[in-house]
Amino acid sequence: MPNHAPWLCHLLETVKSTVKSPPVAWIHDPYSVSDVDYVKECVESCKFDTEELQKELYDGFKAGTVALEKKACPYGSVLVLYEKSTPWAFPYAAVGRVLQLFYRGTPFRLLFFGSQRRRLLPLQGELVEARHINGGYTYPCNPQSIVIYRREEVVRVLIHECYHASCSDPKNMDIPYVEADTEAWAEIVLCALGARGREDNFRRLWKAQSSYAASQAAQLSNLYNVKGPGDYSWRYTIGKLGVWSRLGLTLPVRVRVFRGGEGASLRLTLEMHGVEDAA
Ligand SMILES: [Zn+2]
Numbered sequence: 158m159p160n161h162a163p164w165l166c167h168l169l170e171t172v173k174s175t176v177k178s179p180p181v182a183w184i185h186d187p188y189s190v191s192d193v194d195y196v197k198e199c200v201e202s203c204k205f206d207t208e209e210l211q212k213e214l215y216d217g218f219k220a221g222t223v224a225l226e227k228k229a230c231p232y233g234s235v236l237v238l239y240e241k242s243t244p245w246a247f248p249y250a251a252v253g254r255v256l257q258l259f260y261r262g263t264p265f266r267l268l269f270f271g272s273q274r275r276r277l278l279p280l281q282g283e284l285v286e287a288r289h290i291n292g293g294y295t296y297p298c299n300p301q302s303i304v305i306y307r308r309e310e311v312v313r314v315l316i317h318e319c320y321h322a323s324c325s326d327p328k329n330m331d332i333p334y335v336e337a338d339t340e341a342w343a344e345i346v347l348c349a350l351g352a353r354g355r356e357d358n359f360r361r362l363w364k365a366q367s368s369y370a371a372s373q374a375a376q377l378s379n380l381y382n383v384k385g386p387g388d389y390s391w392r393y394t395i396g397k398l399g400v401w402s403r404l405g406l407t408l409p410v411r412v413r414v415f416r417g418g419e420g421a422s423l424r425l426t427l428e429m430h431g432v433e434d435a436a
Contacts, residue, residue, distance in 0.1 A: 161356065162405050168346070171258070173354025181230045181253025188227040192236055196225070199268055199304050205294045207287060210272035210306045214238045232256035233265030233300070239308075245271040251312045251432055254350060259319040263300045267315070270306040276425075281380050281418035285390040289423055293317070298324040312350075313426050317343035333386035337396025341404070344370070344397065344426060351429040362429065367401065368409045369427045374398055376415035393425055 161169070200215045217223030218238055226237045230253055239245035247269070256265050276290055293305035295318040303318045305311055320326075320339045327338055348366055352358030374395040377383035383390050402408060415421070 164404075165345075165406075168349050169352070169354045169356055169359060171354070172346075172349045172352075175254060175257055176350075176353045178257070180250060181232070181257055183228045183230045183249050183253065186227045186229040186234060188225055188236065192227060193225070196236065196238070196268065203294070203304070205287065205291060206306050208274070210274055211270045211304075214240075214270040214272060214306075230256065232260040233267065235267040235269060237269045237271060239271035240273075243273065245308060247271075248312060248432075251350070252315060255312060255315050255319060258346070258350075259300075259323055261323065265303065265319075265322070266301040268304045269311065270304075271308050272306055273308055275309050276307070276423035278381070278417065278419060278421045278423050282382070285377060285381050285383060285388075285423070287389060290390055290393055290425075295322045297321050297326050310424055310426060312432055313343055313347050316346050316350075331386065333392040333396060336392035337386075338400050340393050340425070341397035341400035345401075345404075345406075347426060347429065347432060351432040363406070364409075366427055366429075367406070368412075370394070370425070371398060371409050371412045372415045373423075373425070375412050376417070379414055380416075380418060 196215060196218070200211045203211060214223050215238070217240060218225055222241055223238050224241050224244075226247075228235055228237075228249065232253070233256055235252065237245065237247050239247075252267070259265075276292070279285060279289055292307040292310060293303070293314040295303040300319075300322045303315070303322055305314050305318065307314070317339055320342055325339070325342075326335050330338070344366060348359055348362040351362050377390055377394050381390070382388070383395060385391060386396065398408060
């Protein structure tokens with residue numbers, strides 16, 4: 158990769174100075190009745206979680222098999238639900254750093270449903286839909302509205318939602334393009350965090366992640382007929398490659414096409430040890 162563009166140097170410098178600052182301090186904060194009401198309201202009003210992963214956790218909470226944990230830090234608070242039988246080593250350190258990067262005065266309110274269901278491809282040739290790929294939602298310009306409902310890729314999804322919550326959606330653009338843009342940036346920031354802002358580490362992570370993304374895009378195009386913004390999964394896969402290209406990032410010249418069909422992973426990013434410590 159040639160010398161990085163000024164925007165990328167700036168991002169890496171920002172991440173480097175952020176991770177050098179003292180770790181974000183989280184304190185235990187007992188949840189209240191209004192917190193439980195908020196969880197219930199999210200479960201009942203959510204249109205995005207079509208597999209009802211949130212409801213599964215909330216029902217478990219009511220039945221006593223799911224724990225609810227609340228913690229607070231200087232940048233906001235989190236509510237975390239997980240099955241008591243499989244405790245979640247929630248990545249507080251990484252989540253704290255993401256909030257530190259995005260915080261602009263309004264505290265974040267985050268709700269995490271720790272479903273262990275992974276993103277999986279449907280039968281080859283079937284439509285790849287929201288239920289196969291999504292894992293969170295928020296409302297534009299509202300840092301108080303972030304909800305994430307899978308353990309898998311929790312940090313990547315958080316960065317994606319923080320962009321929406323921070324009024325970063327491009328204006329006058331159709332939703333698939335807004336999502337492609339948001340996801341493209343989320344993965345750049347994830348790699349920058351994984352690299353702890355170090356250029357050599359970023360270069361290595363970026364090469365691996367962009368190769369992975371290109372292989373997955375080819376898999377969806379070849380085996381699942383995902384071609385353009387009218388196909389749902391385009392926005393999180395093929396679409397982001399165009400954004401990276403416009404930003405001047407290096408993309409792989411030769412692409413190894415992933416061959417997996419039904420049951421193969423549809424996670425969007427490589428596991429990055431220390432950043433994506435989701436499970
Ligand atoms: Zn989005």
